[in-house]
Amino acid sequence: MTGYLRLVGQFVAILLLFSAVVAFANWPIYRQTPEGSAIVVLTFIHGADRKGECRQRSPEEMAKLAPNMRRTLDCPRGRRPIYVELDLAGKNIFSATLPPTGIAGDGHSRVYRRFVVPAGQYEIVARMRDTPRTEGFDHERKETVTLAREQMFVVDFRSESGEFVFR
Amino acid sequence: MIGTIRSIFRRGFEWVERPLDWLFGPALNPIAQLGALGFFFFWIVAVSGIYLFIFFDTGIERAYESVESLTNNHWYHAGVMRSFHRYASDLMVVMLVTHLLREFAYDHYRGTRWFSWFTGVPIIWLLYTSGITGYWLVWDKLAQYVALVTSELLDWLPIFGEPIARNFVSTGTLTSRFFSLMVFMHVAVPLFLLFAMWIHILHISRPKMNPPRALAVMSLIALVVASIWNPAISQGHVDLAKAPVAVGLDWFFLPLYPLTDLWGNGAVWAFLGTFSLMLGLMPWLPPLRRAKAAEVDLAHCNGCARCAEDCPYEAIRMVRRSDGLPFPTEAQVNASLCVSCGICVGSCPSSTPFRRSQELRTGIDLPDFPLQRFRELTVETAESLDGKKTRILVFACEHGGGAGHLTGVVPLPCVAMIPPSLIDFVLSKKLADGVAVAGCAKSACFNRLGVAWTEQRFAGERDPYLRTRVPRNRLKTIWASALEASRFEGELTAFAKQVAAIPEVPPALPQTIISALSSEPRRMPEGSVP
Numbered sequence: 001m002t003g004y005l006r007l008v009g010q011f012v013a014i015l016l017l018f019s020a021v022v023a024f025a026n027w028p029i030y031r032q033t034p035e036g037s038a039i040v041v042l043t044f045i046h047g048a049d050r051k052g053e054c055r056q057r058s059p060e061e062m063a064k065l066a067p068n069m070r071r072t073l074d075c076p077r078g079r080r081p082i083y084v085e086l087d088l089a090g091k092n093i094f095s096a097t098l099p100p101t102g103i104a105g106d107g108h109s110r111v112y113r114r115f116v117v118p119a120g121q122y123e124i125v126a127r128m129r130d131t132p133r134t135e136g137f138d139h140e141r142k143e144t145v146t147l148a149r150e151q152m153f154v155v156d157f158r159s160e161s162g163e164f165v166f167r
Numbered sequence: 168m169i170g171t172i173r174s175i176f177r178r179g180f181e182w183v184e185r186p187l188d189w190l191f192g193p194a195l196n197p198i199a200q201l202g203a204l205g206f207f208f209f210w211i212v213a214v215s216g217i218y219l220f221i222f223f224d225t226g227i228e229r230a231y232e233s234v235e236s237l238t239n240n241h242w243y244h245a246g247v248m249r250s251f252h253r254y255a256s257d258l259m260v261v262m263l264v265t266h267l268l269r270e271f272a273y274d275h276y277r278g279t280r281w282f283s284w285f286t287g288v289p290i291i292w293l294l295y296t297s298g299i300t301g302y303w304l305v306w307d308k309l310a311q312y313v314a315l316v317t318s319e320l321l322d323w324l325p326i327f328g329e330p331i332a333r334n335f336v337s338t339g340t341l342t343s344r345f346f347s348l349m350v351f352m353h354v355a356v357p358l359f360l361l362f363a364m365w366i367h368i369l370h371i372s373r374p375k376m377n378p379p380r381a382l383a384v385m386s387l388i389a390l391v392v393a394s395i396w397n398p399a400i401s402q403g404h405v406d407l408a409k410a411p412v413a414v415g416l417d418w419f420f421l422p423l424y425p426l427t428d429l430w431g432n433g434a435v436w437a438f439l440g441t442f443s444l445m446l447g448l449m450p451w452l453p454p455l456r457r458a459k460a461a462e463v464d465l466a467h468c469n470g471c472a473r474c475a476e477d478c479p480y481e482a483i484r485m486v487r488r489s490d491g492l493p494f495p496t497e498a499q500v501n502a503s504l505c506v507s508c509g510i511c512v513g514s515c516p517s518s519t520p521f522r523r524s525q526e527l528r529t530g531i532d533l534p535d536f537p538l539q540r541f542r543e544l545t546v547e548t549a550e551s552l553d554g555k556k557t558r559i560l561v562f563a564c565e566h567g568g569g570a571g572h573l574t575g576v577v578p579l580p581c582v583a584m585i586p587p588s589l590i591d592f593v594l595s596k597k598l599a600d601g602v603a604v605a606g607c608a609k610s611a612c613f614n615r616l617g618v619a620w621t622e623q624r625f626a627g628e629r630d631p632y633l634r635t636r637v638p639r640n641r642l643k644t645i646w647a648s649a650l651e652a653s654r655f656e657g658e659l660t661a662f663a664k665q666v667a668a669i670p671e672v673p674p675a676l677p678q679t680i681i682s683a684l685s686s687e688p689r690r691m692p693e694g695s696v697p
Contacts, residue, residue, distance in 0.1 A: 006190065009190055010190060010191055010195065010385060011385050011388070011389065013187070013190060013191075014197070014385050014386055014389045015389045015392060015393070017197075017261075017389075018254070018258070018386075018389045018390060018392075018393040019393055019396070019397075021254060021257050021258055021261055021393075021419070022254055022257075022393045022394075022396070022397045023397070024257075024417075024418045024419065025253065025254060025257050025399070025417050025418070025419065026397075026399075026415040026416075026417065027415060028416075029413050029414065029415050029416070030413070030414055030415075030416040030424075030425055031412060031413045032312065032410070032411065032412050032413070032414070032425075032428060033410065033412045037412070038410070039410045041336045043330060043332070043333050043336060045328075045329050045330070045333075101325075101328055102328070107328055108328070108329075110328075110329060110330055111330075112319070112322055112330035112332050112333060114319075150409045150410050150412050151408065151409060151410070152336055152337070152407065152408055152409055152410045154336050154337045156337075167337055
């Protein structure tokens with residue numbers, strides 16, 4: 001093989017490799033969800049009440065504490081877990097007890113779940129219990145929505161106003 | 168089992184490498200330049216990245232617009248640079264994966280090579296992190312997909328108080344600061360990557376950090392052609408109200424992302440953790456059994472530093488003389504880095520079989536296969552050829568195609584262990600009619616530099632030289648891999664025929680001398696020649 005021919009062969013070999021790399025850098029297309037589906041995302045961060053009520057410290061108890069630690073109220077640090085449910089078209093698709101975050105269990109409870117559903121009209125119900133009660137719910141929202149194809153429908157909770165937000 | 172897998176991979180590489188050896192020649196073969204090409208593509212990515220940063224805007228809306236502008240309005244320079252940046256990154260992944268598999272296939276990861284293998288594991292993580300952060304910056308649909316999946320993966324770990332993925336499911340939650348953070352990460356992580364790459368090659372003597380110029384130029388031109396043929400483009404502006412359901416995935420950087428849908432995030436983390444752990448532990452699964460490290464004999468070392476110069480593993484360094492002899496330095500072996508390849512023995516000027524000492528000693532030697540035994544084995548093997556029409560003595564690397572040859576073979580850990588004077592010894596003493604030196608394939612030397620040093624010594628380009636009096640027509644080098652045994656046999660037969668055709672075949676060495684060399688060491692009268 002002559003020098004020039006060999007050089008051309010070398011270049012073609014490199015070009016073929018690079019072309020293959022370039023092709024696989026964008027192709028084949030990956031479809032994350034089936035055609036005609038929408039995504040419902042349930043996500044929020046919300047802290048439930050503290051586990052117990054605050055209580056007044058007695059003068060004796062105060063005296064035992066270091067001067068910079070002498071707060072009159074003794075409040076338990078840990079928060080209660082939150083119970084949450086999500087129904088879609090009358091079927092429960094998610095229910096969970098969300099523990100508080102943090103090593104001491106004093107952080108907010110959090111959730112992030114994605115549900116792939118066919119596009120269409122649905123009745124969506126979100127419920128939450130964030131108090132000591134064991135029956136019923138403290139917050140609930142029910143709405144009939146039409147989910148378009150590829151729509152990202154978010155079920156959020158706004159702690160400030162204490163209500164579920166659908167967007 | 169690992170040995171079987173390794174053997175299958177090795178066959179695969181041989182199958183690809185040998186034709187490429189033919190096309191490119193061993194010096195230009197890209198498969199033998201994977202590490203150097205990895206560095207080369209890193210620099211292309213770095214330079215093109217700096218160039219692109221001039222045009223990039225780190226605003227929530229401006230990020231996408233600036234990338235679109237540089238791609239479409241300035242396609243002839245910035246657009247090409249974007250493609251350069253993207254595809255050179257992909258090529259870096261290709262080089263990294265192929266390099267890793269090749270080192271595994273050729274068993275280049277155990278023993279003293281554990282360091283380079285082990286430090287290669289963080290490089291994988293850093294390279295992937297660099298690439299993934301880069302995809303976020305474009306802020307197109309692919310960026311949205313990458314952001315969602317990555318944040319969901321990170322959220323699975325119990326280290327963040329708030330789910331990061333919340334930022335990417337609805338509009339209004341993200342600010343421009345996010346892009347500033349991503350730019351910072353996309354600059355900082357590659358810097359760590361470069362640092363890790365430097366650590367990776369610390370224990371390698373003469374690491375190949377630049378590919379041969381011809382290969383670099385061809386790669387650069389091919390990259391330009393590929394970038395113009397299929398330029399890197401965005402996949403449409405992010406719309407956080409819509410899910411990125413179908414994206415053109417970069418299968419080099421994001422092959423695991425679809426698995427999060429199939430397996431779930433926990434399983435992907437388990438896979439990544441197990442894979443990294445296994446990869447990190449591989450040098451000890453099982454550990455390589457090594458011969459004893461080379462030892463320096465100060466009485467025969469004049470501190471010439473040739474052994475330190477030739478060692479492919481940085482296992483020898485020159486230190487201040489400790490025995491009072493009038494030389495400034497002496498060689499010192501770091502046993503933890505020595506693989507007992509014997510290249511230092513071949514480089515030592517004291518390693519001459521003509522020496523008249525009672526016991527053949529040299530400045531640096533292998534305790535398990537000393538030069539004395541090497542010479543004895545050479546003489547014994549040559550003796551076994553007596554009676555053959557053409558006596559061809561083969562010095563064969565145990566990793567090459569000649570290792571399986573049945574007769575007249577002196578097996579060696581590396582052919583560069585042969586002191587050139589030993590060839591002279593064999594031919595001048597007429598122990599054989601011809602000498603064949605059979606090493607690994609030229610582009611895949613097990614000890615990296617064994618083939619190069621042997622060729623240079625024989626060509627008189629590297630100390631110690633093969634003396635000019637050695638008839639070159641009686642010496643043949645055959646570079647063949649273990650899977651090229653038939654080619655080796657073919658070349659050996661042709662060489663035997665060539666030697667047989669040389670007129671005046673020299674008579675054999677007198678039996679008395681051969682016996683003297685083969686027997687146990689004994690005191691020789693001063694001035695006598697063994």
